[in-house]
Amino acid sequence: MSAGMATNSKGQAWFCTTGLPSDVVVDVNGMTFHLHKFPLMAKSKKLHELITEQEAKFTPDTVTDERNSENEEKEEIQAAAAVAEDEELYCQLRFSDFPGGPETFEMAAMFCYAVKIELSSSNVASLRCAxxxxxxxxxxxxDNLISKTERFFSQTVLQSLRDSIETLKSCECLMPLVESLGIVEKCIDSIATKVSAMDPSLFSLPENEATPIAGGRNMGTTTRSTAGGDRWLDELTFVTSPLFIRLIITMKSQNLNHEIIENCLLLYAKKRIPGINRTNRKPLPSSKPSEIEQKELLETIITNLPEQNCTRSSTTVKLFFGMLRTSNILNASDDCKSILEKKIGSQFEHATLDDLLMPSYSYLSETLYDVDCVQRILAQFLDSSEDKTSALMLVGKLIDGYLSEIALDANLKPDKFFELAVALPEQARLYDDGLYRSVDVYIKAHPWITESDREKVSGVLDCRKLTLEACTHAAQNERLPLRAVVQVLFFEQLQLRHAIAGTLMSADMAMALTHSDSDKSPTTTRHGVTEHDETVVTTGDDDDDDVTWRAAVRENQVLRLGMDTMRTRVHELERECTTMKKAIEKIDKVGPDGWRKKFGCKFKTQVCDSHEQTVVETRKGRRTHRTHHHHSSR
Structure with a gap:
């Protein structure tokens, strides 16, 4: 029968052309199939019962009696025509909700006609349900269709991770029948078992390798796909959310690697929830879910994240920040936000400035960015018990860059700026140049703040940790309060003195090395002529010694030139300091003790006088000068 069979589809009708007229019409979800009852009855018990029931209900005798009783006055030929019409209609069957739809019924019908069908991981579940x-x-x-599909499912599908995922994807539209057949549970168990035996590195998230620029921003990204180019992990993101969450719960019950579970959840959230990945603007493959559905899915993913700290990378932190930003937009629960903040805080050193610049969606906050959230994340980072010496330095630079960005916000209060600036411990910053830049930007962007607020904001600076360049800029910065400028000048003077002392030490060491080389052998001159022998001894290193000696002389000259320059700068600072002291004394009528107490200057007046350490040419001159100064002071 299969040799002479052909199919023909016309609109919403499907015909089996075997040379015989069809005697069964089956309506499947609006699609009509014109078939023959004997092949169907031979394979399907259900169709056999339905066709037999139809034949028993609509026999020709019964139909003739009904027609004659209703139309007794009609002629016999009209009754015969009505009987023929009814004979054509009595074998009509209807399936309103057939699993897999008309496509699956077509394959089942072809199997009844002994036509070979191609089983695959995408259709085996629907054929099993049919x-x-x-x-x-x-x-x-x-060798019926049930046994054929069961055999293919167990021997082929369940043996492959990719095929198991493909079959699981097809199960959503077959509920609840596919669930009762155990196909869903078997697919989930197969996936979890095979994943547990795999290398966790295969589950690494695609990384965005960005070129960093100043301030922690990124410019240009290149994406690295999952390891080995394997696409099955991406296919997992197309599984519907209820089945995916069931898979995650099964993985957790089997104590799978936490990194695998976390990366699967992050990748699923990235692909299924719009807005988490700001660099990915591609539309979703299916219709966009509603906000309620997005919120429920996001909260479910967050609550299933492992509590342990897993993958530490900039990609992971970026996704966590994206989920946190989306949680604020969708108004997710506070518990979910706390989980994300804790996750970010455990690896805060991998964040970038772009990650921190989250807009504020709260009606209670007037600031442009969510500063409170960054403060909570920073607190989580500082509360972690792990060794984070190097990480602390990275976070210090990150926070300084963040302060420079939010300092431009006109609604940022001085207290909020101060709290975030002093939240980091002292060892987080090697230099305070970045913090000084933030303070300068804030004071410039907020010229209306009071003098006390200006002093409070500038009070976060540690002038001892400013470089010479920053001190020079701050000393000439008219926006800084007077107290800050005085402190900067004082510590700049100390730095210059230390630099001069170091320069003198280097120069003395260079001269000492030069003299020691020339006086090392008392019986040998620098040109190799001995006192006891008039014979000229030529050494092989004579030229090298001359070069070394000339280089030492040049270095000494350069050092002394730099020393003179710094001495000039010290004198300039002394004059500036003296001028400022006179101005302060005029302002404050209380006296020297009063203005020192008011401005917090704990150093005495004479510290600005550097004549005590005036640089002279030789050590003897320095000793003589110090002695002379000591007697004159008496």
Missing amino acids: AEVLEMTEEFCE
């Missing part, structure tokens, strides 16, 4: 509905059991017919 065979269950049509009762195509082994008891009714040998």
Whole structure:
């Protein structure tokens, strides 16, 4: 029968052209199939029962009696025509919700006609459900569709991770029948088992390798796909959320690697929830879910994240920040936000400035950015018990860059700026140049703040940790309060003195080395002539010694030139300091003790006088000068 079979589809009708007129019409979800009852009845117990019931209900005798009783006055030929019409209609069957739709029923019908069908991981679940509905059991017919699909499912699909995922994807539209057949549970168990035996590195998230520029921003990204180019992990993101969460719960029950579970959840959230990945603007493959559905899915993913700290990378932190930003937009629960903040805080050193610049979505906050959230994340980072000496330095630079950005916000209060600036411990900053830049930007952007607020903001600076360049800029910065400028001048003077002392030490060491080389052998001159022998001894290193000696002389000259320059700068600072002291004394009528107490200057007046350490040419001159100064002071 299969050799002479052909199919023909016309609109919403499907015909089996075997040379015989069809005697069964089956309506499947609006699609009509014109078939023959004997092939169907031979394979399907359900179709056999339905066709037999139709034949028993609509026999020709019954139809003739009904027609004659209703139309007794009609002629016999009209009754015969009505009987023929009814004979054509009595074998009509209807399936309003057939699993897999018309496509699956077509394959089941072809199987009844002994036509070979191609089983695959994408259609085996629907065919198994169709065979269950049509009762195509082994008891009714040998090697029937149920046994054929079961064998393919267990021997082929469940042996492959990719095929198991593909079959699981097809199960959503087959609920609840596919669930009762155990196909969903078997697919989930197969996936979890095979994943547990794999290398966790295969589950690494695609990394965005960015070129960093100043301030922690990124410019240009290149994406690295998952390891080995394997696409099955991406296919997992197309599984519907209820089945995916069931898979995650099964993975957790089997104590799978936490990194695998976390990366699967992050990748699923990245692909299924719009807005988490700001660099990915591609539309979703299916219709966009509603905000309620997005919120429920996001909260479910967050609550299933492992508590342990897993993957530490900039990609992971970026996704966590994206989820936190989306949680604020969708108004997710506070518990979910706290989980994300804790996750970010455990690896805060991998964040970038772009990650921190989250807009504020709260009606209670007037600031442009969510500063409170960054403060909470920073607190989580500082509360962690792990060794983070190097990480602390990275976070210090990150916070300084963040302060420079938010300092431009006109609604940022001085207290909020101060709290975030002093939240980091002292060892987080090697230099305070970045913090000084933030303070300068804030004071410049907020010229209306009071003098006390200006002093409070500038009070976060440690002038001892400013470089010479920053001190020079701050000393000439008219926006800084007077107290800050005085402190900067004082510590700049100390730095210059230390630099001069170091220069003198280097120069003395260079001269000492030069003299020691020339006086090392008392019986040998620098040109190799001995006192006891008039013979000229030529050494092989004579030229090298001359070069070394000339280099030492040049270095000494350069050092002394730099020393003179710094001495000039010290004198300039002394004059500036003296001028400022006179101005302060005029302002404050209380006296020297009063202005020192007011401005917090704990150093005495004479510290600005550097004549005590005036640089002279030789050590003897320095000693003589110090002695002379000591006697004159008396």
